[in-house]
Structure formats: structure tokens, C-alpha cells
Amino acid sequence: MRHLIDITDLELTEIDGLLDLADDMIAHRERYADSQRGRILGTLFFEPSTRTRLSFESAMLTMGGNVLGFASADSSSTAKGESLQDTIRTVSCYCDIIAMRHPKEGAPVAASLCSDVPIINAGDGGHNHPTQTLTDLMTIRREMGRLDSLTIGLCGDLKFGRTVHSLISAMSRYPNVRFVMISPPELRVPEYLTEMLRAKNIEFCEVEQMESVLPELDILYMTRVQRERFFNEADYVRLKDTYVLTPEKLRLADSRLRVMHPLPRVNEISSKVDSDPRAVYFTQVRNGRYVRMALITRLLEVCE
Ligand code: NCD
Numbered sequence: 001m002r003h004l005i006d007i008t009d010l011e012l013t014e015i016d017g018l019l020d021l022a023d024d025m026i027a028h029r030e031r032y033a034d035s036q037r038g039r040i041l042g043t044l045f046f047e048p049s050t051r052t053r054l055s056f057e058s059a060m061l062t063m064g065g066n067v068l069g070f071a072s073a074d075s076s077s078t079a080k081g082e083s084l085q086d087t088i089r090t091v092s093c094y095c096d097i098i099a100m101r102h103p104k105e106g107a108p109v110a111a112s113l114c115s116d117v118p119i120i121n122a123g124d125g126g127h128n129h130p131t132q133t134l135t136d137l138m139t140i141r142r143e144m145g146r147l148d149s150l151t152i153g154l155c156g157d158l159k160f161g162r163t164v165h166s167l168i169s170a171m172s173r174y175p176n177v178r179f180v181m182i183s184p185p186e187l188r189v190p191e192y193l194t195e196m197l198r199a200k201n202i203e204f205c206e207v208e209q210m211e212s213v214l215p216e217l218d219i220l221y222m223t224r225v226q227r228e229r230f231f232n233e234a235d236y237v238r239l240k241d242t243y244v245l246t247p248e249k250l251r252l253a254d255s256r257l258r259v260m261h262p263l264p265r266v267n268e269i270s271s272k273v274d275s276d277p278r279a280v281y282f283t284q285v286r287n288g289r290y291v292r293m294a295l296i297t298r299l300l301e302v303c304e
Contacts, residue, residue, distance in 0.1 A: 036065030043069035156223035
């Protein structure tokens with residue numbers, strides 16, 4: 001049985017295969033309409049979500065499967081003091097595969113150790129979010145035609161932003177990728193990631209200003225300041241408006257640039273940017289459903 005806890009659980013050839021399958025699912029949706037009939041996906045969300053949970057559910061329903069689950073910890077027996085282990089042992093009796101989101105880093109690994117069905121990490125605290133990364137990789141490949149030889153700007157809360165951590169892990173495996181990390185000093189990428197980049201001799205720089213680096217980027221990956229992970233509200237208030245992408249700033253960037261964001265956005269991208277053809281964050285949303293269809297399909301195949 002296979003789980004997806006960390007994006008590096010997948011070989012690059014497996015990621016390519018998932019992206020190929022997701023492309024095919026977009027092109028020929030009708031062929032997959034019954035492919036998961038009789039199967040059940042459990043969505044256990046101990047933390048808020050709109051896109052991740054609903055895209056998983058939409059993915060399973062689109063393939064003729066069914067879904068069950070909960071959208072917040074307080075509507076489950078967690079509120080009565082049940083352990084994660086007992087919740088997982090229980091839910092794995094009711095479904096064939098589980099997507100889970102939890103505020104504690106490492107919770108999906110703990111779940112995988114006591115689950116009878118595949119566990120998919122749909123976000124664990126400020127740590128990882130591998131299925132958002134599959135969505136991001138699919139979007140980059142469809143937009144740019146490749147996953148190598150790219151300069152990727154990551155902007156905002158690089159410390160707590162789990163989508164950023166998984167994206168760096170994934171993109172650092174492709175040749176000739178450079179990272180430009182744009183954040184205030186307090187929200188820099190965790191050291192374990194910069195150490196990994198140094199050890200692999202991958203080019204990166206850390207800057208505070210967005211404007212000066214915009215012209216050199218292929219991708220600008222904006223992120224929300226992760227209010228829920230701050231220890232004090234005053235720090236959040238001080239840092240929350242550090243970066244706001246506007247049409248005026250985007251004039252500094254190349255026409256080949258793509259602006260990405262895992263969403264939800266607060267105010268870090270002006271809604272006036274939405275009509276710019278370089279803005280692809282709602283394309284990411286669309287892709288998220290299909291790449292999760294592909295992932296569910298592959299993980300369940302292994303169980304057969
Ligand atoms: C992200 C998350 O939950 O980490 N959202 C998502 O899944 N698309 C990003 C965020 O909450 O800022």
C-alpha cells in the first residue's frame with residue numbers, strides 16, 4: 001500500500017505519469033466517469049479548507065465514486081478527546097482511501113502507521129502540502145511546457161507556507177531551476193530547505209524587495225501570510241501587508257511570467273491583476289481537481 005505524505009514519496013517518473021494522466025482526464029473526462037464506482041474517499045479535515053477538500057471530493061465524484069468525511073475537528077469525535085489513531089482506525093473501516101488535513105506537522109505520517117487504506121496528506125501544519133504541489137507542477141508544465149530551466153520567485157510567508165516548502169522540494173529535483181525567495185527576514189524559508197539547496201548546489205537567493213527581481217522571473221508564486229501559525233497577533237499585523245502585487249508592479253515583469261497562488265488570497269494580489277493573462281491562480285484551481293483524480297486512481301491501483 002502506498003501513501004502520499006511528502007512530495008518526495010513520488011519518483012519524478014511517477015510525477016510525470018500523474019501529470020500525463022491528469023492531462024488526459026481533462027481532454028477525455030467521459031472515459032473516467034465510472035472508473036471509481038463503488039469506491040469511497042474519506043476527507044478528514046481537522047483544519048479549514050475550501051479548494052483542497054472540495055477538489056478531492058469533486059475528483060472522486062467525477063470518477064463515479066463516493067465521499068464521506070468531516071470539514072472541521074469539532075464536528076468529529078476529536079472534540080470528545082478521541083485520538084488521531086483511533087479516528088483513523090475507525091474511518092479506514094468505512095472507506096478505501098483517506099485525504100486528511102491536520103494542524104500538527106507529522107500527523108499524516110502517524111495516521112499512515114495505523115491505517116488500512118492509503119493516506120494522502122492534504123496539508124500538515126506549517127510543514128507540507130504535496131497535492132497542492134502536484135497542482136502547481138501540472139500548472140507550470142501546462143503553462144510553460146516544461147518543469148526544468150526555470151527561475152521561480154516565491155513571495156510572502158515562506159516560513160509557515162507549507163505549499164512553498166513542498167514546491168521547493170519538488171522543483172529542486174528538476175535540472176537548471178533557480179529560486180528567488182522574496183520575504184521579510186522574519187518569514188524566510190526554513191533552514192532545512194536552504195541547507196538542502198546548498199547541499200545539492202542549487203542556485204537561490206533571498207531578497208526583501210519584489211520589484212527589483214520581477215524582470216528575471218518565469219514564475220511568481222505569491223502566498224498569504226499564515227495568520228493562524230503566528231504566535232502573536234502584533235507580528236502578523238506588522239507583516240501582513242508587506243507585499244501587494246498590483247498591475248503597476250506587474251509592468252516590470254516579462255510577458256512570459258506566470259503569476260501563481262495556492263489561494264486563498266487575502267490582499268497580496270490585487271483583484272485588478274486577475275484579468276492579466278499572466279495570472280493563472282484560477283487555472284491552478286481547475287487543474288487541482290484533475291491531478292487529484294489522477295492521484296486517487298494511481299494509489300487505488302496499487303491496492304488492487
Ligand atoms: C493553502 C494551504 O492550505 O496551505 N491553501 C490550499 O490548500 N490551496 C494555502 C494557504 O492556506 O495559504
